[in-house]
Amino acid sequence: MSLSTRIPMFLLRLLALGATVSAVVIMVTSHDSAQVFNMKFDAKYTNSPTFKYFVLMNAIAGGYTLILLFFPSKNSCGHMILVLDLIMALLLDSSISACVAIGQVGKSGNSHAGWLPICGQVPKFCDHVTGALAAGFVAAIAYFLVVLYSLHNVMNLFALKT
Amino acid sequence: MSLSTRIPMFLLRLLALGATVSAVVIMVTSHDSAQVFNMKFDAKYTNSPTFKYFVLMNAIAGGYTLILLFFPSKNSCGHMILVLDLIMALLLDSSISACVAIGQVGKSGNSHAGWLPICGQVPKFCDHVTGALAAGFVAAIAYFLVVLYSLHNVMNLFALKT
Numbered sequence A, B: 001m002s003l004s005t006r007i008p009m010f011l012l013r014l015l016a017l018g019a020t021v022s023a024v025v026i027m028v029t030s031h032d033s034a035q036v037f038n039m040k041f042d043a044k045y046t047n048s049p050t051f052k053y054f055v056l057m058n059a060i061a062g063g064y065t066l067i068l069l070f071f072p073s074k075n076s077c078g079h080m081i082l083v084l085d086l087i088m089a090l091l092l093d094s095s096i097s098a099c100v101a102i103g104q105v106g107k108s109g110n111s112h113a114g115w116l117p118i119c120g121q122v123p124k125f126c127d128h129v130t131g132a133l134a135a136g137f138v139a140a141i142a143y144f145l146v147v148l149y150s151l152h153n154v155m156n157l158f159a160l161k162t
Helices: A003-028 A051-072 A075-108 A123-161 B001-028 B048-071 B075-110 B121-159
Strands: A031-036 A037-046 B030-034 B039-044
Touching: A003 A051, A003 A123, A003 B039, A031 A123, A037 A123, A037 B030, A051 A075, A051 A123, A051 B075, A075 A123, A075 B048, A075 B121, A123 B075, B001 B048, B030 B121, B039 B075, B048 B075, B048 B121
Parallel strands: none
Antiparallel strands: A031 A037, B030 B039
16 A cells, blocks of 8 residues: 555544544543432443443444554455454444434433433533544544545555556 | 356345335334323334434335345446445444344333333334344344445456456
8 A cells, every 4th residue: 555545544543543532531431410309310321231332332443443553454454454444334333323322312301201311410421421422423434434445445456456 | 247246246135125124114013002100102113213213224225225126237336336335234233223222221221310111011012123123133234244245346356357
């Protein structure tokens, strides 16, 4: 891969690394508590399996990105890395979608199921989760672009050879 | 593309079509009602924006698959179709993840947020949603395989030319 194709890829991965690390940090540090009907209600990310899944997936994607940034691959691994990039894009997409679904219930509730919104009670927690979702969204977009750019490069590479 | 590479792709797309249509039909026909504290509780998919999103995404993926099955593309559109396949895989992945997150709350509730499980009251609704999720999962896997297989073919195609 030439330098001119490496630089945009490096920048995209750097963006993905920053976004995944931010998403993990913002989600893990989210905490708020409220007094509801004499019951102390402690909101933290470990309360929901979905938020734990979000943290895990962003941590995996961040670790993977870090490894690729510091140990640039040989060209021969290109196909395997493209498949791994695709899997990362899918995992990040999945984690963000699941969190948005839960966040929507947290914000608006669901009157049909009798689930009350909780963001009124724990606004600081909700703000943190929203921030983490925004960072996760940037990471997911960055990995989508990484996959598109890899595809473009792989096709160009082969086209040049012909 | 030769016939031997077309057949697996055709079968994968046929599987995806069957799965997305099943997911839409099972989700749309899900309905159950229960009497809770003298209040009639009607469970249907339109109660949740997440389930509506699931139906929409599966319908889009189903329609797209149908078009590709009946109007096979020219080779020159291969790259665009690969990108569209990738987008379908991401959309299906996103819809299934969001639904699993909501379904998990529906099944187990979330004691921290005070959200009670509802599957005990409306078991028929929950069974339908579970079935729709299973079909959606098959569709998402099928599209993941479509993308992997397309990648494999594109690379082989270029490799043969060199």
